Amino acid sequence: MQKKPRFFYWFLLPSTLTAFGLIVAMLAILQYSVRSYIPGSLEVGGFTFDNFISLLRPLYASAFLETVLLSLYTAIFTLIIGYPLAYAMIRARKSWCRSTILIISITPLFLGEVVRTYSWIIVLGSTGFINSLLMGVGLIERPLRLMFTQLGVVIALVHVTLPIMVLMLAAGLSHIDRSYERAAISLGAGPVRAFLTVTLPLSMPGIVAGTMTSFAWTFSAFATPQLIGGGQVNTISTLVYQLGFSSLNFPFAASLSIAGLVLTVIVLWLAKRVTNAVERLGVN
Amino acid sequence: MKRSRSDQLLLRCGQIGIVMILLFVMLPAIVVTIASFNASSVLAFPPRGYSLKWFQNAIAYRDFQQGLWNGLIVTLWASTLATLIGTTLAIIIKRYNFQGKQFLEGLLLSPLFIPHFMVGLGLLMLVSQFNLTRGYAVVVFCHVLLVLPFVLRSVYVSLHNLDLRTELVAASLGATPLRVVTSITLPQLLPGLAGGWLFAAILSFNEFTASLFVTSQSTQTLPVAMYNYVREYADPTLAAVSVIYIVITATLMIVANRFMGLGGILNVEKK
Numbered sequence: 001m002q003k004k005p006r007f008f009y010w011f012l013l014p015s016t017l018t019a020f021g022l023i024v025a026m027l028a029i030l031q032y033s034v035r036s037y038i039p040g041s042l043e044v045g046g047f048t049f050d051n052f053i054s055l056l057r058p059l060y061a062s063a064f065l066e067t068v069l070l071s072l073y074t075a076i077f078t079l080i081i082g083y084p085l086a087y088a089m090i091r092a093r094k095s096w097c098r099s100t101i102l103i104i105s106i107t108p109l110f111l112g113e114v115v116r117t118y119s120w121i122i123v124l125g126s127t128g129f130i131n132s133l134l135m136g137v138g139l140i141e142r143p144l145r146l147m148f149t150q151l152g153v154v155i156a157l158v159h160v161t162l163p164i165m166v167l168m169l170a171a172g173l174s175h176i177d178r179s180y181e182r183a184a185i186s187l188g189a190g191p192v193r194a195f196l197t198v199t200l201p202l203s204m205p206g207i208v209a210g211t212m213t214s215f216a217w218t219f220s221a222f223a224t225p226q227l228i229g230g231g232q233v234n235t236i237s238t239l240v241y242q243l244g245f246s247s248l249n250f251p252f253a254a255s256l257s258i259a260g261l262v263l264t265v266i267v268l269w270l271a272k273r274v275t276n277a278v279e280r281l282g283v284n
Numbered sequence: 285m286k287r288s289r290s291d292q293l294l295l296r297c298g299q300i301g302i303v304m305i306l307l308f309v310m311l312p313a314i315v316v317t318i319a320s321f322n323a324s325s326v327l328a329f330p331p332r333g334y335s336l337k338w339f340q341n342a343i344a345y346r347d348f349q350q351g352l353w354n355g356l357i358v359t360l361w362a363s364t365l366a367t368l369i370g371t372t373l374a375i376i377i378k379r380y381n382f383q384g385k386q387f388l389e390g391l392l393l394s395p396l397f398i399p400h401f402m403v404g405l406g407l408l409m410l411v412s413q414f415n416l417t418r419g420y421a422v423v424v425f426c427h428v429l430l431v432l433p434f435v436l437r438s439v440y441v442s443l444h445n446l447d448l449r450t451e452l453v454a455a456s457l458g459a460t461p462l463r464v465v466t467s468i469t470l471p472q473l474l475p476g477l478a479g480g481w482l483f484a485a486i487l488s489f490n491e492f493t494a495s496l497f498v499t500s501q502s503t504q505t506l507p508v509a510m511y512n513y514v515r516e517y518a519d520p521t522l523a524a525v526s527v528i529y530i531v532i533t534a535t536l537m538i539v540a541n542r543f544m545g546l547g548g549i550l551n552v553e554k555k
Contacts, residue, residue, distance in 0.1 A: 108309060112489075112507050114511050216399075253405060261402060265397075
């Protein structure tokens with residue numbers, strides 16, 4: 001190990017302080033989660049595990065399930081529509097095509113959750129764009145119920161996570177050496193076969209990274225399930241907010257969010273195990 | 285290369301599919317633009333008349349003005365601090381070995397996977413436990429935590445592209461390690477740092493979930509003010525704000541792409 005110059009410690013200081021702040025904040029959650037709740041007060045009582053036991057109540061158990069399902073659906077649909085987009089962006093011959101796809105698919109990333117969610121409310125609402133269009137054409141008589149449903153939330157969430165998925169897939173695709181594909185084609189494989197047997201397996205790292213990030217983002221999404229779900233779709237994030245701000249039950253909000261974090265870690269860990277297994281299978 | 289009939293068909297279908305997906309991506313932006321010029325306060329398609337009054341309303345609304353101002357203060361501080369912290373950390377991580385390096389790096393990257401509401405909740409609890417004021421400082425710190433992973437990534441990319449030999453030459457010519465960093469490493473990193481700073485600024489300006497927890501009435505940022513507006517009013521004022529947002533963001537993206545090559549910054553450019 002080389003000797004460290006003095007500036008090394010000055011360079012280490014800011015990040016150490018930041019990390020310290022993060023640890024203290026997480027410890028604060030941990031600390032609150034094992035305190036009892038005194039209704040109507042921000043003060044907390046003595047040590048207890050009751051908060052974690054209350055997590056087993058049906059309302060919270062179903063919120064966990066709902067959150068996992070929402071994240072799962074969103075990750076899958078985002079992957080299905082994100083992949084062609086990333087593929088076209090990397091493989092398009094004309095450079096204006098590439099930059100058009102890039103700008104259109106990435107811009108929503110920088111619009112923020114509130115703007116995008118609000119826009120979807122206008123699209124999905126009962127007098128919104130989709131319903132007006134379908135009723136105007138005469139395809140339906142009564143407005144479809146899209147707001148306050150799981151379907152509506154998933155549509156908006158797919159839109160929210162699409163940019164990051166496209167970025168991760170494109171980063172993976174751009175690193176694939178195209179000579180493998182050409183070799184497959186020159187050996188007689190059709191374009192579909194070459195894609196399925198060569199390009200798709202090689203883009204696995206991007207797919208894994210994209211799906212996991214999409215999953216984690218959906219898990220922490222708040223504005224979309226809150227506004228489009230309108231109380232009909234309860235996720236961990238919306239419940240934590242309600243508990244923290246409406247009932248000021250900090251201890252329970254803390255234990256709920258810790259359980260949420262544990263769940264995220266477990267799901268991501270499982271996903272990694274599964275993909276590792278799949279990759280090993282592919283190698284053999 | 286000659287293409288067969290079926291290959292051509294496949295290509296066509298693919299192109300149509302891509303256009304459909306792009307339309308899906310743009311649909312909300314298009315619809316919100318139409319809605320923002322709607323004359324009546326009840327949304328309807330197609331609009332029965334056109335007016336600019338929602339834009340006037342949006343610009344005159346006090347909470348949006350205050351939110352914009354708060355947002356700018358927080359964004360400037362947070363992205364600058366995050367760039368500073370990220371750059372110093374990235375340099376020592378890439379150039380030196382030290383104990384706890386992986387722990388420190390992992391910890392600072394963890395906000396990528398820790399739900400935002402949890403970061404916000406933790407800081408809120410910290411503030412309330414120690415009876416601190418919910419001022420700008422806690423909002424700025426919260427945003428620093430959330431954008432730091434992105435800054436770190438972009439500094440890593442720039443450091444990776446740096447020619448290590450220039451540093452070695454400077455060192456062999458007698459420059460002290462600090463001098464090497466300040467006069468060789470940092471100047472070469474500058475374009476990458478600018479990109480990282482801009483990325484951090486955009487993310488911070490738009491951050492919503494954690495901000496909802498850590499801001500108070502007097503420090504609420506623009507997204508929080510907008511969220512509170514949607515909950516209270518149903519008129520298209522927010523559509524007007526959204527359109528302003530979309531126009532500014534799209535312009536920035538096109539400019540960034542022209543002058544800096546967005547693909548390069550985002551690490552998706554062809555090799």
